[in-house]
Amino acid sequence: MNELPIAVIGAGPIGLAAAAHLLERGLEPVIFEAGPTAGAAIEHWRHIRLFSPWRFNLDAAAVRLLEASGWETPRLTALPYGGELVDNYLAPLSALPAIRSRLQTGARVGAVTRVGLDKTHVCERDSTPFLVRVEHDGGGTRDYRVSGVIDASGTWSTRNPLGTSGLPAIGEHAAAAWISSPLPDVTGRDRESFAGRRVLVVGAGHSAANTLINLTELTRDEPGTRILWAVRGASAEKVYGGEDADGLPARGQLGGRLRRLVESGKIELHTGFGISSLKSLDSHLTVTAGDGRTLQVDVVVPRTGFRPDLDMLRELRLNLDPAVEAPVGLGPLIDPEFHSCGTVPPHGARLLAHPEKDFYIVGMKSYGRAPTFLLATGYEQVRSIAAALAGDQAAADTVQLELPETGVCSTDAGASCDVPATNTRASSEDAGCCAAPEPVLVGFPTGRTHGRSGEL
Structure with a gap:
């Protein structure tokens, strides 16, 4: 079993970082990416500029691999677009022979189990190899035997519904033609779908703010374009955030600009608007709130966040928090019901x-339904896991992280793509939970920085 490779599911920044750390430990990764290229999910929002500078978007082990090939580090203080994250980091990383030879694209994992054992069988389970069933584009389905599995598949493919109570609104599936992708390029690639139309943005996160500003x-x-914004809460203050007081200036500027656009009437804000139903008509869509209010729109942008796809893991013995579907020990620390801004x-x-x-x-995906994932945390996660899989428990238990200090926390009903971390190794106890809730917020740490070393 020890001679078998370790499966890494997903070739986003965290998945590729996991592969880099495994290689440094002398372990053999095999990387399965459902999309056509590494960073395929980020391609959907390549037009979005990140609030976090490059120095929080680069994994140390990945950088060591790249630098050995002559790759030049981007200016660490610059704020990259999603496309630059792919073009200048993930694409070169995935093209390195050490990664390319182990990366399979167009390879969607359909299930993970143990060879010959479903989840009800205990005997010799720990010593039995994993079986990863992979559906290859144009190449049928194949089973792979591996010694370990790191699921870095993210949550981009499973957005939360528009309706309340965790369920789709009545009529939501039938209204699919009126609903856009979560992060459309409203001024570029997807412009024709929005120009001159009544656009409803649903969600209270910073990626919703970006979409709203781009629509203005x-x-x-296109002066005939009408912008509507619906949030479930009683106000939009969390989205406005700290404005000038925000520790990340780009994020503070976003909140301040959005507030001014709402106050000027360029964006029509509807608070307390929990969607109960959608009704498709010949010419438009009627969106109804639980209190009976209705909006007539032509397109809806769903910025309601994401949730993990756990179907492929049904035959594994997982220990998940019943509320947020994160590992049981992590769940209480990130539960948004109690930790809109806590310390993780x-x-x-x-x-x-x-x-x-x-x-x-x-x-x-490790944060389940919680919207407060710190992307810097992801790189430290896989560094520790690679050490554990290599048998170096001391290194695995010495978890360290340094994050920028900011006094403003923000949460979102969304999720972040798995990404970035810092190259430094000073530890942080009070790394706030309120960071990058969605892909647009790659690397947004908040909270105070204090020293800590060790596992929770």
Whole structure:
């Protein structure tokens, strides 16, 4: 079993970082990516500029691999677009022979189990290899035997519904033609779908703010465009955030600009608007709130966040928090019901472990439904896990992280793609939970920084 490779599911920043750390430990990864290229999910929002500078978007082990090939580090203080994260980091990383030879694209994992054992069987379970069933684009389905599994598949493919109570609104599935992708390029690639139309943005996160601001830019050339914004809460104050007091200036500027656009009437804000039903008509869509209010719109942008896809893990023995669907030890620390801004110390293999030995969920998916994932945390997760899989428990337990200090926390009903971390190794106890709730917020840490070393 020790001679078998370790499966890494997903070739986003966290998945590729996991592979880099495994290679440094002398372990053999095999990477399965459902999309056509590494960073395929980020391609959907390549037009979005990150609030976090490059220095929080690069994994140390990945950088060591790249630098050995002559790769030049981007200017660490610059704020990259999603496309630059792919083009200048993930694409070169995935093209390195050490990664390319182990990366399979167009390879969607359909199930993970143990060879010959479903989840009800105990005998010799820990010593039995995993079986990963993979559906290859144009190449049929194949089973792979591996010694361990790191699930870095993220949550991008499973957005939360528009309706309340965790369920789709009545008529939501039938209204699919009126609903856009979560992060459309409203001034570029997807412009025709929004120009001159009544657009409803649903959600109270920073990616919703970005879409709203971009729509106001569209109205300069397309004055017939009408912008509506619906949030479930009583106000939009959390989205406005700290404005000038925010520790990340780009994020503070976003909140301040959005407030001014709402106050000027360029964006029509509807608070307390929990969607109960959608009704497709010939010419438009009627959106109805639980209190009976209705909006007539032409397109809906769903910024309601994401949730993990756990179907492929049904035959594994997982220990998940019943509320947020994160590892049981992590769940209470990130539950948005109680921690819209709490402290989540750095954590690694020990906290992320499940009853299923040598199986780990990492990155945004490790936070389940919680919207407060710190992307810097993801790189430290996989560093610790690679050490544990290599048998170096001391290194696995010494979890360390340094995050920028900011006094403003923000949460979102969304999720972040798994990504970035810092190259430094000073530890942080009070690394705030309120960071990058969605892909647009890659690397947004908040909270105070204090020293801490060790596992929770």
